[in-house]
Amino acid sequence: MLRDGAMQGKTIIVTGGGTGLGKSISRYLVQLGANVTICSRRQAVIDETAHELMNEPGRPVGAGQVLAIACDVRNPAEIEHVISQTIEKFGRIDGLLNNSAGNFISPTERLSYKAFDTIVDIVLRGTYYFTLAVGKYWIENKIPGTVLNISTTYATTGSGYVVPSAVAKGGALIMTKSLAAEWGKYGIRLNAIAPGPFPTKGAWDRLFPEPLASMMDPTSRIPLKRVGEHGELANLAAYLLSDYSGYITGETITIDGGEVLAAGEFSHLEQVSSEQWDMIEQTIKQANRASKKEGQG
Numbered sequence: 001m002l003r004d005g006a007m008q009g010k011t012i013i014v015t016g017g018g019t020g021l022g023k024s025i026s027r028y029l030v031q032l033g034a035n036v037t038i039c040s041r042r043q044a045v046i047d048e049t050a051h052e053l054m055n056e057p058g059r060p061v062g063a064g065q066v067l068a069i070a071c072d073v074r075n076p077a078e079i080e081h082v083i084s085q086t087i088e089k090f091g092r093i094d095g096l097l098n099n100s101a102g103n104f105i106s107p108t109e110r111l112s113y114k115a116f117d118t119i120v121d122i123v124l125r126g127t128y129y130f131t132l133a134v135g136k137y138w139i140e141n142k143i144p145g146t147v148l149n150i151s152t153t154y155a156t157t158g159s160g161y162v163v164p165s166a167v168a169k170g171g172a173l174i175m176t177k178s179l180a181a182e183w184g185k186y187g188i189r190l191n192a193i194a195p196g197p198f199p200t201k202g203a204w205d206r207l208f209p210e211p212l213a214s215m216m217d218p219t220s221r222i223p224l225k226r227v228g229e230h231g232e233l234a235n236l237a238a239y240l241l242s243d244y245s246g247y248i249t250g251e252t253i254t255i256d257g258g259e260v261l262a263a264g265e266f267s268h269l270e271q272v273s274s275e276q277w278d279m280i281e282q283t284i285k286q287a288n289r290a291s292k293k294e295g296q297g
């Protein structure tokens with residue numbers, strides 16, 4: 001979507017950049033010329049991704065560099081290490097993509113206290129820790145940085161069976177708005193993306209294990225009748241991390257093929273045939289006529 005070189009001179013940190021959506025967004029940012037630090041717990045995974053992104057066939061002239069540094073986002077010391085290594089290698093940091101997450105599907109009453117803590121610590125605490133650390137660096141160095149948080153649509157609607165994730169993503173979303181209000185005076189912007197279903201191994205293994213996968217078709221509730229493509233999300237993420245979105249802050253953009261609209265009470269009537277609609281129309285018109293007559297009488 002953005003022109004070649006649109007992110008040249010920018011350095012972005014992507015948490016969870018070794019797999020799934022974080023990897024796809026990192027690939028696009030690098031193609032657009034950004035230097036990208038990818039981090040997550042498994043060094044071997046991020047090393048492999050960094051190697052792949054640096055050696056892609058058709059890598060554009062002017063594509064950015066990739067640095068891979070292991071980091072558990074629950075650990076402030078490891079976050080500070082990522083920040084100092086990134087500054088040492090690339091000279092500065094312009095953007096932070098909080099994309100790391102943990103999740104699993106389960107009835108809430110089956111969860112232990114630790115299960116809740118595990119998810120909330122990664123998603124909410126990790127997002128806050130990283131944002132705070134990078135934000136302090138930006139304020140101290142007068143850099144107008146940009147944070148983009150990967151949320152979910154159920155962060156605002158709520159959802160059963162993923163309660164720790166919903167609670168944590170909801171908290172991160174309100175942090176996005178709150179800090180956008182507070183840090184706007186430093187030129188720091190914070191936004192979020194709420195994706196619907198985008199196939200990744202990480203999400204599908206934990207949210208659609210068998211027999212759920214055979215029981216559920218994730219596309220059936222989606223007005224556009226398909227799942228998302230990684231390129232569609234990467235386009236939006238790059239835009240929100242770029243200067244082109246310079247007057248947008250505190251905003252959450254939903255990208256879900258219209259899935260959240262399923263809440264509309266009458267949105268699921270595709271199964272009603274044309275003949276049935278004829279019948280329904282006649283019935284309603286008959287009822288209208290009857291009530292008019294009653295009014296006259």
Ligand SMILES: CCCCCCC/C=C/C(=O)SCCNC(=O)CCNC(=O)[C@H](O)C(C)(C)COP(=O)(O)OP(=O)(O)OC[C@H]1O[C@@H](n2cnc3c(N)ncnc32)[C@H](O)[C@@H]1OP(=O)(O)O
Pocket residue numbers: 101102103104105106110111112113114115116118119152165196197198202203206207218
């Ligand atoms: C319609 C389609 C919509 C699709 C999109 C919806 C939105 C998607 C949002 C996402 O976030 S997808 C991202 C998915 N990716 C990941 O989760 C990757 C990272 N995850 C992990 O590394 C692990 O899953 C984890 C979150 C760290 C948990 O791993 P693990 O089980 O190894 O951790 P432990 O420390 O051993 O366990 C902690 C605690 O949690 C309990 N637990 C784990 N799994 C379950 C489960 N399925 N059901 C109930 N409880 C579970 C586990 O028993 C531990 O508790 P204790 O037993 O020790 O008390």
Ligand SMILES: NC(=O)C1=CN([C@@H]2O[C@H](COP(=O)(O)OP(=O)(O)OC[C@H]3O[C@@H](n4cnc5c(N)ncnc54)[C@H](OP(=O)(O)O)[C@@H]3O)[C@@H](O)[C@H]2O)C=CC1
Pocket residue numbers: 015016017018019020021022039040041042045071072073074098099100101102122126150151152153194195196197198199200201202203
């Ligand atoms: N796929 C989808 O349909 C949707 C995804 N999302 C969101 O998109 C984002 C990416 O998810 P997706 O690509 O699908 O799944 P992945 O499992 O591929 O991504 C999760 C990433 O988080 C990293 N991670 C987990 N725990 C930690 C930790 N403690 N510290 C640092 N990194 C950690 C993982 O790496 P490692 O294990 O090496 O630490 C992994 O790279 C998440 O925020 C998710 O909630 C939202 C809605 C829909």
